[in-house]
Amino acid sequence: MRDLPPVNALDLRTRRIGMLCVAAAAMLFASKGLFGKALYARGVGFELLVAVRSVMAMPLFLWVGLRGGLGAPAVSGDDEAQTPAVTPAPAAPPRARAVIGAVVAGITCYVVGALVDFQALTLIDASVERVLLFSYPAMVVMIDSVIRRRAPERRVVAALAVTYVGIFFAMGGIDIFELRANLLGAGLTLVAAFTTAIYFLIGESYTRELGSTRFASIGMSSAAVVLAVYFAVFRSFAEIAALDARDWVLLGILAIFCMFVPGLLQAEGMRRVGAQRGAIGSTIGPVTTIVLAALFLDERLNGWQMLGSAMIVGSILVLSLGKYDRR
Numbered sequence: 001m002r003d004l005p006p007v008n009a010l011d012l013r014t015r016r017i018g019m020l021c022v023a024a025a026a027m028l029f030a031s032k033g034l035f036g037k038a039l040y041a042r043g044v045g046f047e048l049l050v051a052v053r054s055v056m057a058m059p060l061f062l063w064v065g066l067r068g069g070l071g072a073p074a075v076s077g078d079d080e081a082q083t084p085a086v087t088p089a090p091a092a093p094p095r096a097r098a099v100i101g102a103v104v105a106g107i108t109c110y111v112v113g114a115l116v117d118f119q120a121l122t123l124i125d126a127s128v129e130r131v132l133l134f135s136y137p138a139m140v141v142m143i144d145s146v147i148r149r150r151a152p153e154r155r156v157v158a159a160l161a162v163t164y165v166g167i168f169f170a171m172g173g174i175d176i177f178e179l180r181a182n183l184l185g186a187g188l189t190l191v192a193a194f195t196t197a198i199y200f201l202i203g204e205s206y207t208r209e210l211g212s213t214r215f216a217s218i219g220m221s222s223a224a225v226v227l228a229v230y231f232a233v234f235r236s237f238a239e240i241a242a243l244d245a246r247d248w249v250l251l252g253i254l255a256i257f258c259m260f261v262p263g264l265l266q267a268e269g270m271r272r273v274g275a276q277r278g279a280i281g282s283t284i285g286p287v288t289t290i291v292l293a294a295l296f297l298d299e300r301l302n303g304w305q306m307l308g309s310a311m312i313v314g315s316i317l318v319l320s321l322g323k324y325d326r327r
Contacts, residue, residue: 106219
């Protein structure tokens with residue numbers, strides 16, 4: 001019988017796999033804009049796209065969320081960055097308040113946020129959208145400071161200032177024509193980023209009780225139900241009937257490979273390495289979108305937008321590393 005590797009080797013392997021999961025999730029999420037743009041070019045509206053994507057993914061999220069049962073052990077936050085125990089102790093069933101929190105977070109992020117985000121993709125380049133959406137960690141820091149009534153450190157304030165100057169440059173900077181062209185789409189994307197920040201802030205309160213995977217499953221499944229009702233009331237089912245086979249393939253890719261799979265990879269990665277290390281690994285997302293958009297959509301950022309993108313990603317990395325260093 002082979003000797004088991006030492007504990008520190010197991011821990012290192014766990015963290016490496018976790019970082020790979022986080023990076024893979026970020027790259028899959030980053031490809032969302034490409035498939036969205038392809039569907040728009042085929043005449044599919046953003047409301048139809050968001051509704052069908054969520055409904056297609058809902059059975060998968062329900063399966064994952066219900067698989068462990070309500071009494072399954074939950075892990076979250078930096079407590080997730082531990083080597084999994086062989087026989088975890090059973091946890092108490094979650095409170096109704098935790099479930100309601102997951103529902104509210106899901107509707108906020110995956111209904112309101114998704115609708116405005118995919119509408120923004122009809123107005124601005126996918127690369128600009130992804131970079132602006134990635135500003136949500138800075139919003140988390142700002143909202144958390146307001147809630148706690150505690151001023152952030154100077155280093156954090158500097159990183160936040162760089163983030164929002166970067167947002168200005170990513171929108172076009174001193175190029176007034178580019179700035180005006182991107183203003184509405186960028187504004188919608190920042191609203192989507194704000195809903196993502198709300199999702200993570202609510203998650204900090206309840207993922208310890210529900211577990212990160214179940215929290216995401218409840219939130220995304222709730223959003224799918226609301227989107228289905230929204231589409232039935234405000235849109236026409238004739239739009240669904242008009243979809244052809246290629247449209248369904250693209251929607252299926254969006255639902256499975258740009259929503260469900262990266263959602264699981266992100267949850268697993270966070271469980272293995274913790275939220276702060278995971279945030280560092282996710283910085284590959286905007287870079288991936290810029291490269292893919294250049295290759296497949298022929299999108300090119302100008303000099304100001306490249307500078308703004310670098311400022312946003314760099315400042316978010318500084319914020320994440322600062323939290324990691326204080327551990």
